[in-house]
Amino acid sequence: MTEVQTPEFVPSYVCGEWWTPAEGARATDVLDASTDELVARVSSEGLDTGAVIEHARTAGRDGLGALTIHQRALKLKELAKFLGERKQELYDISARTGATKVDNFIDVDGGIGVLFTFSSKGRRELPNSNVIPDGPVEVLAKDGSFMGEHVYTRIPGVTVQINAFNFPVWGMLEKFAPAFIAGVPTIVKPATPTGYVAAEAVRLMLESGLLPEGSIQIISGSARDLLDHLDYRDMVAFTGSKSTADALRSHDNVVKGGVRFTAEADSLNSAILGPDATPDTPEFALFVRTVVQEIQAKAGQKCTAIRRAIVPAALVDDVVKAVGDRIADKIVVGDPREEGTTMGALASPEQLADVRSAVDRLVAGGGAIAVGSNERSDAPGSFMEPVVLKWDDNRAEVLHSTEAFGPVTSVLGYDSLAEAVELSALGDGSLVATICSYDMDAVNELALGIAGYHGRIHMLNRENGKSTTGHGSPLPHLVHGGPGRAGGGEELGGIRAVKHYMQRTALQGSPNLLTAVTGEWHLGADQNRVGCEKFDATPEGVDGAVHPFRKSLETLRIGDAFISDLRQATLQEITDFANTTGDIFYAHTDPVAAEANPFFPGIVAHGYLLVSWAAGLFVAPGRSAVYLNYGLENLRFLKPIGVDDSIRVELTAKRITPRESEDYGEVVWDALLINQDGDTIANYDVLTLAGKREEQALGG
Numbered sequence: 001m002t003e004v005q006t007p008e009f010v011p012s013y014v015c016g017e018w019w020t021p022a023e024g025a026r027a028t029d030v031l032d033a034s035t036d037e038l039v040a041r042v043s044s045e046g047l048d049t050g051a052v053i054e055h056a057r058t059a060g061r062d063g064l065g066a067l068t069i070h071q072r073a074l075k076l077k078e079l080a081k082f083l084g085e086r087k088q089e090l091y092d093i094s095a096r097t098g099a100t101k102v103d104n105f106i107d108v109d110g111g112i113g114v115l116f117t118f119s120s121k122g123r124r125e126l127p128n129s130n131v132i133p134d135g136p137v138e139v140l141a142k143d144g145s146f147m148g149e150h151v152y153t154r155i156p157g158v159t160v161q162i163n164a165f166n167f168p169v170w171g172m173l174e175k176f177a178p179a180f181i182a183g184v185p186t187i188v189k190p191a192t193p194t195g196y197v198a199a200e201a202v203r204l205m206l207e208s209g210l211l212p213e214g215s216i217q218i219i220s221g222s223a224r225d226l227l228d229h230l231d232y233r234d235m236v237a238f239t240g241s242k243s244t245a246d247a248l249r250s251h252d253n254v255v256k257g258g259v260r261f262t263a264e265a266d267s268l269n270s271a272i273l274g275p276d277a278t279p280d281t282p283e284f285a286l287f288v289r290t291v292v293q294e295i296q297a298k299a300g301q302k303c304t305a306i307r308r309a310i311v312p313a314a315l316v317d318d319v320v321k322a323v324g325d326r327i328a329d330k331i332v333v334g335d336p337r338e339e340g341t342t343m344g345a346l347a348s349p350e351q352l353a354d355v356r357s358a359v360d361r362l363v364a365g366g367g368a369i370a371v372g373s374n375e376r377s378d379a380p381g382s383f384m385e386p387v388v389l390k391w392d393d394n395r396a397e398v399l400h401s402t403e404a405f406g407p408v409t410s411v412l413g414y415d416s417l418a419e420a421v422e423l424s425a426l427g428d429g430s431l432v433a434t435i436c437s438y439d440m441d442a443v444n445e446l447a448l449g450i451a452g453y454h455g456r457i458h459m460l461n462r463e464n465g466k467s468t469t470g471h472g473s474p475l476p477h478l479v480h481g482g483p484g485r486a487g488g489g490e491e492l493g494g495i496r497a498v499k500h501y502m503q504r505t506a507l508q509g510s511p512n513l514l515t516a517v518t519g520e521w522h523l524g525a526d527q528n529r530v531g532c533e534k535f536d537a538t539p540e541g542v543d544g545a546v547h548p549f550r551k552s553l554e555t556l557r558i559g560d561a562f563i564s565d566l567r568q569a570t571l572q573e574i575t576d577f578a579n580t581t582g583d584i585f586y587a588h589t590d591p592v593a594a595e596a597n598p599f600f601p602g603i604v605a606h607g608y609l610l611v612s613w614a615a616g617l618f619v620a621p622g623r624s625a626v627y628l629n630y631g632l633e634n635l636r637f638l639k640p641i642g643v644d645d646s647i648r649v650e651l652t653a654k655r656i657t658p659r660e661s662e663d664y665g666e667v668v669w670d671a672l673l674i675n676q677d678g679d680t681i682a683n684y685d686v687l688t689l690a691g692k693r694e695e696q697a698l699g700g
Contacts, residue, residue, distance in 0.1 A: 008020070008040065008041070009021060009025075009027065009040070009041050009042065009043060009220075010030075010040045010041070010042050010195055010196045010199050010220040010221070011199060011220060012044060012047060012199075012217075012218055012219050012220045012221070013199075013202055013203075013206065013216075013217055013218050014047065014051070014052045014055065014217050014218075014219065015051055015052060015055045015217075016055065016059070016213055016214070019047065021043045021044065021045045021046050021047070021221075022045075022046060025043045025045040025046065026043060026045055027041040027042060027043035027045075027221075028041065028042045028043065028192050028221070029041055030042055030192065030193060030195075030196065030348075031348065031349065032096045033096065033097050033098035033344065033345040033346065033347055033348065033381065033382050034096075034098060034334075034335035034336070034337070034344065034345050034380075034381045034382075034383075035335070035380055035381060036349070036380040036381060039096050039196065040196045042192050042195060042196075042220055042221045043220075043221045043222075044219055044220065044221030044222050044223060045221070047219065047221070047223075049219070049223055049225050049226055049228075049229055050229045052187060052217055052219065053158060053187065053226075053229045053230065053234075055214050055217065056158040056185040056186075056187055056214055056217060057157065057158055057185075058214070059212075059213050059214035060158065060185025060212070060213070060214025060215050060217075061158075061183075061184075061185055061214070062212075062214075063212025063213055063214055063215055064154075064180070064183040064184070064185060064212055064215050065130070065154075065183055066212070067183070067212070068128050068129055068130060068660075069122055069126045069127065069128060069129060069130060069132075069181060069183075070122065070123050070126070070128040070657075070658075070659070070660045071128075071660055072122070072180055072181050072183065073118065073119045073120075073122030073123045073126075073181050074119065074123065074660045074661060075119075075180075075210050075211070076115045076116075076118055076119035076122070076177055076180060076181065077115070077116060077119035077120070078208070078210050079115055079205060079208055079210050079211070080112050080113075080115035080116045080119065082204070082208040082210070083111075083112050083115070083201075083204060083205070083208075084112050086204050087108050087109065087112065089200065089204065090104070090108045090169060090197065090200060090201060090204070091104045091108060093196065093197055093200050094107065094108065094168070094169075094194075094197050095336050095337050095344075096196075097165075097168070097193070097194045097197060097344075097347055098299060098336060098344035098345035098346060098347055098382065099298070099336055099344055100336040100341060100342060100343065100344050101336070102296075102297065102342075103297065103298050103336070103344065106167075106170065106297060106298065106473070107167045107168065107169045107170045107298075108169050108170075110167075110169075110170045110473075111167075111169040111170035111171075111172070111173035111174065111201075112173070113476070114170065114173050114174045114177050114476045115173060115177050117177075117476040117477065118177040118178055118181055118476060118497070118498070119177075121476075121477075121494055121495055122181045122495075122498065123659070123660070125494075125495050126181075126495060126498070127519070127520075127655065127657055128657045128658055128659075128660070128665075129519050130153065130154065130183060131151050131152070131153055131517065131518050131519060132151060132152040132153075132498075132499070132502070133149060133150070133151055133518055133520060134149075134150040134151060134152055134504060135149075135150055136149075137149045137514070137522060137523075140508065144511065144523065144524040145510055145511075145524070146508070146509070146510060147508070147509070147510075147511065147514065147522070147524075148506055148507065148508045149506070149507050149514055149518065149522075150504055150505070150506050150507070151504070151505055151507055151517070151518060152499050152502040152503065152504050152505075153502060153503055153505065154182045154183040154184050154501065154502050154503075155182075155184055155233060155234070155235060155260070155501055155502060155503050156233040156503075157184075157230070157231070157232075157233025157234035157235070158184060158185050158186070158187060158230075158233075158234050158235075159175070159179045159184050159185070159186050159187070159234065159235045159236070159237060159501055160186075160187045160189065160226060160227075160230065160234065160235070160236045160237070161175040161176070161186060161187070161188055161189065161236075161237045161238075161239075162189045162226075162236065162237070162238045162239070162240065162248070163175075163188070163189065163190050163191055163198070163239050163240075164191055164239045164240045164303070165190075165191035165192070165193040165194045165301075165347050165348070165351070166194075166298055166301040166302060166303070166347065167298075168190055168191070168194040168195065168197035168198040168201070169197060169198065169201050171239055172188055172190065172198050172201065172202075173201075174474070174476065174480075174491060174492060175237050175491065176188070176216060177476075177497075178492075178497035178498040178500065178501060179501045180215060180216075181498050182498050182499075182501035182502050184235070184501045185214055185215050185216070185217075186215065186216050186217070187216075187217045187218075187219065187226075188202065188216065188217065188218040188219070189218075189219050189223045189226065190218065190220070191240070192221070193347045193348040193350075193351065194347055195220050195221075196220075198218065199218055199220055202216060202218045227248065227251045227253050227254065227259065228253065230253050230257070230259045231253060231257050231258065231259065232257060232258030232259065234259055234260065235259070235260040235261075235262070235500075235501060236248065236254070236259060236260065236261045236262070237262050237489075237491070238261070238262065238263045238264070238265075238487075238489075239263075239264045239265075239303070240263075240265065241265060241266060242265040242266040242485060242487070244265075245263040245265045245487055248261065248263075249261055249263065262481075262487075262489035262490065262491070262500070263487035263488065263489045264303060264431070264480070264481055264482075264486065264487045264489050264491060265303075265485065265486060265487035266303075266403050266485055266486070266487075267303050267304065267307075267403070267427070267429075267430045267431040267432075267482060267485065267486045268307045268308060268400060268401075268403055268427035268428075268430060268485070269304060269305065269306055269307055269308070269427070269430045269431055269432050269433060269471075269472075270306065270307070270308040270309070270310050270423070270424040270427060270430065270433045270434075271287065271290060271291060271294075271306045271308075271309050271310065271433065271434040271435075271436065271471060272310045272311075272420050272424060272433065272434065272435050272436065272437075272446055272450075273287045273309070273310070273311040273312065273315065273319065273436050273437070274435065274436060274437020274438070274439050274442045274443065274446070275312050275417070275437075275439070275442060276437055276438055276439040276442065277315075277436060277437055277438070278315070279315070279318050279322070281438065282438075282461070282462040282465060283436050283437060283438050283460070283461050283462065284315075284318075284319075284322070286436055286460055286461070286462070286465045287309075287311075287319070287434075287436040287460070288319065288322040288323055288326055289326065290306070290434060290436070290460065290470070290471050291306050291309050291319075291323055291409060292323060292326045292327055292330060292331070293470060293471070293472070294306040294409070294471055294472050295327065295331070295386045295388075295407045295408075295409055296330065296331050296342060296343050296386075296407070297472060299343050299344055299345065299346050299384070299406060299407050300355075300386075300404075300405070300406045300407035300408060300409075301346060301347060301351070301405055301406060302472050303431060304431050304432050304471065304472035304473070304474065305409075305472055306409055306434070306471060306472070307403060307404070307408070307409055307410065307427075308399070308400070308409070308410050308412060308423070308424075308427070309323075309409055309410065309411045309412070310412055310413075310414055310420050310423050310424060311411060311412075311413060311414070312413065312414065312415075313413030313414060313415050314413075315413075316390065316411055316412070316413045319411050320370045320371065320388060320390060320411050323371065323388055323409075323411070324370070324371040324388060327371060327372075327386050327388075330342060331343050331386060333345075333383055333384075333385055334383070335381070343386075343407065345381050345382040345383045345384075346382040346383070346384055346406055347382065348382055349382050351382060351405070351406070352382040352383075352384060352406075354405065355384060355404050355405055355406035355408065356374055356376065356384070358402050358403065358404035358405070358406075358408070359374045359387055359389075359404050359408055360374065361398055361402050362389055362398055362399065362402055362404065362408075362410070363389070364398070365396050365397065365398025365399065365402070366391060366392065366393050366396040366398065366399070367389035367390070367391055367396070367398075367399065367410060368389060368390050368391070368392075369387055369388070369389055370388050370389060370390045370411070371386065371387065371388035372385045372386050372387040372388060373385060373387070374387060384406055384407060385407070386407040386408070387404075387407065387408045387409075388408075388409055388410070388411060389408070389409070389410040389411070390410070390411055390412075391410060391411075391412045394412040394413060394414065394423060395423070395426070399412065400423075400426035400427055400428070401428075417442060417445050417446060417449070418449070420446060420449075421445075421446060421449035421450055424449075424450045424453065424454075425449075425450060425453045427453070427485065428453075428484045428485040429453055429454075429482050429483040429484020429485045429486045429488070430453060430454050430455075430482050430484075430485070430486050431454070431455050431456065431474075431480065431481065431482040431486045432454060432455065432456040432457070432458060432471060432472070432474075432482070433450055433453075433454050433456075433457055433458070434457075434458045434459075434460055434471045435447055435450075435457060435458070435459050435460065436460045436461065437461060438461045438462060443459060443461075447459065452483075453482075453483065453484070454482055454483075455479055455480065455481045455482035455483070455486065455490070456474075456478060456479065456480070456482075458470075458471045474491075474492055475492070476492050476494070476497075477492075477493070477494050478492065478493055478494070479491070479492055479493035479496065480492040480493070510524075510525075511523060511524035511525035512525045512526055515558065515559070519558065519655075520558070520654055520655045521558045521559050521652055521653065521654045521655070521670060523670065523672075525559060526559055527559050527560070527561040527652055528548075528557065528559050528560045528561060529561045529562075529563055530545045530546070530547055530548060530560075530561065530562050530563070531562075531563045531564075531565075547562060547620040547624075548560040548561065548562050548651070548653055549562065549618065549619060549620035549624055549626055549651075550620045550622075550624040550625065550626075551624075551625060551690075551694075552625035552690060552691045552692060552693050552694045553625070553656060553658055553664075553665050553667070553690055553691070553692045553693075554692060554693055554694045555694055556625075556653055556656060556667065556690070557653065557656075558653055558654070558655070558656060559652060559653060560652070560653045561650060561651060561652040561653070562618050562649075562650075562651045562652075563648070563649075563650050564617035564618055564648045564649045564650075564651075565617070565648060566646040566647065566648045566676060567613055567616075567617060567646060567647055567648070568644060568645070568646045569605045569641050569642070569643060569644065569645050569646065569647070570643065570644070571603060571643045573605075573609070574588055574603060574604075574605050574606070574609065574643065575588075575589070577605075577606055577609045578606070581606075581608075583606055583608075585606075587600050587603070587604050588603060588604065588605070588606055589603070590603075591603050599640065600640050600642070601640065601642045602642055602643070603642065603643055604640040604641060604642050605640075605641045605642075605645075607637045607682070610637075610641060610647060610673055610681070610682060611632070611635070611673075611682070611684075613647060614647070614649045614671060614673055614682075615629075617647075617648065617649045618649050618651040618671075625690045625691040625693075625694075626667075626688050626689070626690045626691075627664060627688070627689045627690060627691065628688065628689050629686060629687065629688050630687050630688065630689060631687045632684050632685065632686060632687065633668075633684065633685040633687060634683070634684055634685050635682070635683075635684035636682065636683055636684065637681065637682045638680055638681055638682060638683070639675070639679055639680070639681040639682075640681070641675060641681055645675055645676060646675060646676040647673050647674065647675055647676075647681060648673075648674050649671060649672065649673055649674075650670075650671070650672040650674065651669050651670070651671050651672075651686070652669060652670045652672075653667060653668075653669060653670075654668045654669055654670040654685065655667070655668040656668075658692060663691060663692050663693070664689050664690060664691050664692060665689070665690065665692060666687065666688070666689060666690075667687075667688045667689075667690050668685050668686070668687055668688075669685065669686040669687075669688065670683070670685060671683065671684050671685065671686050
């Protein structure tokens with residue numbers, strides 16, 4: 001007799017090591033979605049959850065805190081490359097969950113893409129420090145000695161992510177990436193049916209050797225006491241059913257203890273076909289393609305799938321037929337490991353039973369199956385063919401309250417745009433809606449009508465039909481979440497996602513105090529001043545003073561400043577600039593018209609002429625470590641300069657951001673243009689790239 005081996009437990013990675021329960025522990029069996037063969041056993045019996053959280057709060061926070069934002073972001077890029085080289089291993093194991101090649105592209109490649117995106121945005125849009133300024137300074141005293149500013153710093157605890165079964169890789173990485181950049185350690189609690197894929201992804205992440213110890217841990221199995229060990233320092237990011245979200249949200253540590261809780265839950269997403277999109281238009285074909293794509297991808301097991309296709313009443317039958325025809329042409333249900341399969345099984349027998357039960361409720365509530373069947377089968381595997389329902393009553397309660405989380409959608413008609421908005425809103429808050437129309441007025445009315453009920457609106461027509469990333473694809477650049485039934489939470493959204501794991505704090509103090517905390521120079525703070533009479537074309541000038549524009553990042557310091565001499569504006573220079581550039585606005589060319597303008601004393605210098613003069617006043621002679629000027633920000637002209645008035649410039653190193661993987665970095669200079677009376681006439685930021693090493697400032 002052949003001995004049957006019992007599948008191994010899915011391991012947890014906690015407290016710096018892989019852990020599995022003792023033999024005989026109570027466990028949940030996980031089956032291959034296509035064959036019903038036993039794949040793994042899942043249990044966390046005997047796991048010390050409190051110790052897991054303590055390890056994150058100590059080792060995890062220490063390791064992440066030793067790195068800057070840019071250093072963490074660069075690790076994400078290296079991690080993405082490593083996972084990209086090993087993704088076939090994830091593809092192979094994901095096939096057991098019913099995932100096809102396309103599904104793996106969404107989940108595995110999509111997750112890796114999130115790492116790349118946050119790495120890039122973190123290095124391009126955030127400072128190379130651990131403090132993120134938020135918005136402009138608020139001056140709180142007339143003399144500038146007291147001011148306020150908002151900053152973000154990482155929350156003092158950990159983040160626990162509780163994930164759904166449908167995206168074991170993407171669902172984990174889209175939460176992990178922004179938390180990692182913020183400097184907050186992550187504890188992953190994956191859903192049992194596909195948790196073995198998440199565990200394999202974590203194994204690869206750890207194998208890369210890139211992550212500080214404790215920055216990520218994973219608990220395979222139940223973690224019912226997880227929230228018992230959390231407090232106001234911590235955050236829970238949940239994805240799953242509304243009922244589970246409501247149960248977690250009611251936990252005493254959330255209600256009274258201050259645990260931050262965000263949820264992405266059920267969503268009866270809609271797609272609205274505009275009244276102009278008749279069967280002979282590109283928009284009709286795009287709409288049908290989109291609906292079928294959302295049925296097919298992950299076998300409809302997506303929180304963003306289209307559950308309600310809202311179309312002009314006269315086109316219901318046309319849409320149903322077109323959707324049915326495309327399903328027959330494009331969808332082949334089967335084991336994803338078999339050639340030709342385009343839609344795999346549902347993730348588990350329990351998931352299949354839930355979806356079939358939901359379809360039964362929809363039919364009992366007034367829906368009629370127009371495409372497909374809900375008949376049960378005794379064959380192995382959690383397979384289900386696509387189902388499309390029609391409705392006589394487009395306001396049936398069950399239609400707008402029951403989510404069949406599988407390859408199921410409903411087509412319902414509307415008679416006016418206002419009714420289409422009303423029907424979409426009956427979902428009580430959704431993650432995403434598609435509007436498909438070439439009628440711009442209709443799109444405007446629909447989009448503004450439904451925006452308050454949705455986290456994202458995907459607008460589709462012939463202009464972007466080939467370039468769209470699709471209705472059901474959350475992008476790391478844009479927010480993912482929705483109000484009401486959808487959970488009321490928000491994920492992703494570029495740098496917004498990083499700030500979800502940070503605390504915004506208002507700082508008040510003097511310019512020097514704010515500079516000390518933020519690492520950015522503030523107007524009125526101390527300066528290391530060099531005047532034009534104190535330097536020459538050599539690196540070291542009179543009294544050893546060095547023009548700050550000649551310094552590399554090696555020696556440049558926040559507050560290093562250059563103060564220029566005055567330069568007088570002449571009528572001839574203003575006239576020449578007008579004639580050369582073609583900017584002959586009357587304030588620069590017509591003395592009578594200029595004097596009639598209530599803002600000008602007469603002929604005035606062009607604002608851009610002043611900026612050009614300023615550059616001539618502060619740029620150092622000879623070769624320097626500054627490679628280039630790549631822009632200006634926050635430019636404001638506050639007071640005009642007339643003929644015979646003069647300007648000088650104060651240029652101060654405001655922010656220095658070395659690039660981790662390059663031999664240069666960004667320097668932001670605060671530029672003030674001041675007239676002969678000491679009044680500020682313009683202020684702005686000058687953006688430059690400069691070399692890191694002192695030798696880059698020397699030579700010919």
